[in-house]
Amino acid sequence: MVIAKLIRIEALDTLLKEVLTGDHLCWPCTGCFVKKMAFSAAGTSSTGISQYTLERANRTRLLIENYYAQALAHCHEREKRLLKLEEKMKIEGLSESEKEIRRQIHMAKETDFLRLKRTRLTVADFTSLKVIGRGAFGEVRLVQKIDTGHVYAMKILRKTEMLEKEQTAHVRAERDILSEADCEWVVKMYFSFQDPLNLYLVMEFLPGGDMMTLLIKKDTLSEDTTKFYIAEAALAIQAIHNLNFIHRDIKPDNLLLDAKGHIKLSDFGLCTGLKKAHRTEYYRNWPSQLPKDFVTKPFGSKRKAETWKRNRRAIAYSTVGTPDYIAPEIFQPNGYTKTCDWWSLGVIMYEMLIGYPPFCSETPQETYRKVINWKQTLLFPPEMPISVDAKTTIKKFCSEPEHRLGHSNGVEELKTCHFFRGIDWNNIRKCPAPIRVDVKSIDDTSNFDEFPDADLRIHAEDYSVPSVTFNAASPGRL
Template sequence: MANATGVLSWRKGQGFKEWEKVKLASPEVKRKADVAQLFFYDHYFDLLTYLSSRKARLSSFQQSVAARPSLTQPEVHAEWASYTGRERVVLRKRRTKLKLAQFHIVTQVGQGGYGEVFLARHKETNQVVALKKMKKRTLAKMDEIRHVLIERDILASTSSPWLVRLLYAFQDPEHVFLAMDFIAGGDFRTLLNNSGVLKEEHARFYISEMFSAVAELHKLGYIHRDLKPENFLIDTTGHIKLTDFGLAAGALNPGKIEHLKDKLDSVADSPLILRSTIEMKSLYKSIRMADARYADSVVGSPDYMAIETLRGQSYSYSVDYWSLGCILFEFLAGFPPFSGASPDETWLNLKNWQRVLRRPEYTRPEDLIFNLSDLGWDAITRLIAPKESRLSSMDDVKHHGFFAGVDWDGLRDRKAPFIPALDSEIDAGYFDDFSSEADMAKYAEVRDKQRAVDGVAERALDAKLARGVWVGFTFKAKKEADKALRERERAEGQQQQREEDEEEQLYTLF
């Protein structure tokens, strides 16, 4: 096929030309290839599984009839009609497209600039999910479509206990939906707000789990780039799960890179304010109390983002290790290493990070227990470091003295320092109450951002949305859904049996 029009033209024995290799290596082409492969694998696996199950059911029916030779012809016809009726129901369910109406919304548990998150229950399977709802037009306006597609791909491709799993992905003309595991313990920010400084043994436990979660993401070939305590959720057993993969998209939006770089470059070279540890801890706590959504703030600063990302330089997987170093610092100090009294002060601190990064020091006798050990401080300075000398692999981390004695393979088997107290599987007590005015005040800036986005000109969005960007988005984790359905059917069968037994007992009594 001619390549003058930009169409790939592989020839036997010749391979691809250089420009064709570049095009094939582009993130967009790779993603489409991955989606196509996942689609066909999923389609044929599901089809073959269905055919096998249908043959097994037919064989079981035939054996059941053959084992009862006393059945009359009308009785056989009646059983056959019943069997085929059940098969029609199964087939109809397979053809039914997933819709929002198939979920019962329990309550809202999250709010972002591009959509909302709800605690919901799938009506047929009874599965409890976190349902993320996003407007297609908003995503197109803000050039966020690719990030959502990548998040969907990551969620759909993992079965790791360290990463939140995708259960369903579907769409309607106006929205796209991601239904994920509901992680009932809330995010790690809530735990930090309640605990302040962590004991070093607890900090080691949680940061080890965070490293393990990030390592799973890296194995899939993705870099998170925007790690912060809010991205780590606490499950019902107190262990960590990583979420929010929107920026793990192969490359940051060029506009965002320029914005970050401009912010860093435009900071005035004013004198640094080197505050004491106690002052920093108190200052950061007051900022948090004044604005609980500080990290999600539109004008907030990237406290945990690696310096090479902010400078628009080339980066690797190690940018996530810088972020984890900042989180470890906050665990042990009670505040991020570069936070300031204002966003401008934080940007100035980031610009001069090597001078600002200092070991927290407590002098009052009652506070001495909060001082970092030498190994703890060394781990931090090996993570928050120039990319050339930074710890940049799991082997590097595991061999550092701070992590000596950590049973990496058995982390999830160990009892966590904190286990959420939950009343039921739909307990949303560790999330904001969206019916409370006080809690909603935290989202004022997020809502302002949404209104600003709604006011952005549409820029020929119809053409953009009509090009099939959402093809291949639909997903169903069939094993999990089928398992949940079987469990519900078994529970209903057991309940029916109990009711029949109770009726039998009543009958014998009378």
Template sequence: MDSARGWFQKLSSTKKDPMAGDGKPPSAEEASNITKQRVAAAKQYIEKHYKEQMKNLQERKERRVLLEQKLADADVSQEDQTNLLKFLEKKETEYMRLQRHKMGADDFELLTMIGKGAFGEVRICREKTTGQVYAMKKLKKSEMLRRGQVEHVKAERNLLAEVDSDCIVKLYYSFQDDDYLYLVMEYLPGGDMMTLLMRKDILTEDEARFYVAETVLAIESIHKHNYIHRDIKPDNLLLDRYGHLKLSDFGLCKPLDCSTLEEKDFSVGDSTNGGSKSESPTAPKRTQQEQLENWQKNRRMLVSLSPCLFYSGYTRLYCSRGPAEERLWNGM
């Protein structure tokens, strides 16, 4: 009842005062429409709430019956069955209590800032009750509305909640207040691929195979759920404490309706095979020294393009991988 009462208060506070603005009271038709909207919203909320409650109750009953059947088949004594059922009931009650708890920014202790963007920041935070360390992404609502990024943030949140993969950053909590949206995600202390490339300068062939394989697996994990990332770069490839790579920053991701794709979308036009050679003159070739100087001058820009180099320059590694690479490909 407390949650329903709070919801009604929030709904009422979001509605504009009918006397505000020009000072004229609303007409009978306008007042009737406003009342109908509030009634429809309340009805939708109550129906959804009790539908979820009935669904959860039915699932609990089914789980208990299934557990009792398994215990009976396992030839467990009656005393052990009773103790195990009581223990599991206690755990489930604690879990349901945690589900009812509404998370907020006050439940976390903010620590070091590790990133800042156009309309948000990322900080290391610690949950006060458990002491677990997370990365909190804090997004300002007004900036998102001004820049038209609301749909992008929704797509990012939906992807993180829907895709359960070891190849992407995990989302643990999401909540909001009057001014900000919060995404509490997995903290990866290994840094990003950009830092690694700047530090090591050139990766060995084995290291390139390893990171290319994990990058492909990460991208494949979101493609399976019909999402495209659209912002693949070394800054968004993070490393965990064991050195494994995970994909992050889904602010530009987009859900893709695969049912509208046709075979012609995957075909290559004839223009790439020489049909327009006469229209684009060949650029003058640079000497090796000029290439080296240009590479040193624009080093960071070239590093940002390294995922493209991964796919174009190292694709052959997947076509002829040996036993070691096969194990890596299978998830080691």
């Protein structure tokens, strides 16, 4: 079946080429129409095919490929879910009649899911309840689906911003990873659609807030609490790497907490991750060497923690951002691998235990220089003592890429560290979280910051916004 569908994609691709070159005119009317359109359009190529027509043909080919790729992916996902159910029933030792009842319930759910995927949605199908996040390209709102009453987090991205900054490829990456990652460590995406002004990603709402807010409230965490959250974050990172993605923007803001206080990973290169200061070219013109008279401002740990805490929210929501959590090799021209995410995890671990990240400074430029020169600037304040195991683990995370903890075997390497002794890696999500999340209702936003509301609705004059090549109103994809 898979081979047949792949052959069909190749056949369609060949057919498109034949139609455009005039070698095949058996497709009723279409070949002649495309041929006429090509020669009548301005700017025809040496083959008589206009650039406009070639671009449209390529776009059509991509849409067809995407359609079949998505269909195959969903088919594999259904098969995996059924196999998982069969394995679970075998372990539980159910009788054949009990198994059949479970299968029927499962198939009914799959049918409902397919029906949901075919639903054509618009922003009018949701009621906006509150703004719960804001980034460089838009905002995140808590919304309620009118027909079901279900609550979601809706990420709204302005097309003009994405086009101006040429970030449509990154939006696709966000969409793809959210739709492909059917696992407990990644925020689920239920729908995606667009209108003339905005792109919309409708995802599960996690009422526990994020790790940044938790750290601001708590200042520092105990080593046992840190061990738990870093272990969960590591499993989330591993899940992303298993899908052949690199997050590149691991930081407390992107570690969300569900109603039970467990971590899920979010923001795959959209809001804060694509800010100007998170693109490496922004830093390339800055001097990377520490000046000879360079000294870190003589802040004590307490003052540094207070300054960091005071500025933290402003940094998260600004269009400038901070390079605090970015691995040094990302700034270099030689490229980087998925090991950059393990560096970021080490920086977060440092912040959890010390109260601020190791390279925080008064300006992003100074932070950048510290990150690049990490061998001289990765220091541990004596007035904030932590265990030898904790310090060793941080140093293993924040090291050269080829020696970095997790670089060759991911989470399996973490399991051998003394610091993570006692972690039940296979059942950690079933264990109670060390910090209880207080959630009073399905639409409780008490764990989120307050944001002023903004009108992102479409007005008549906005309909001239350029188009972006996404499939409209398809659950799970744009």
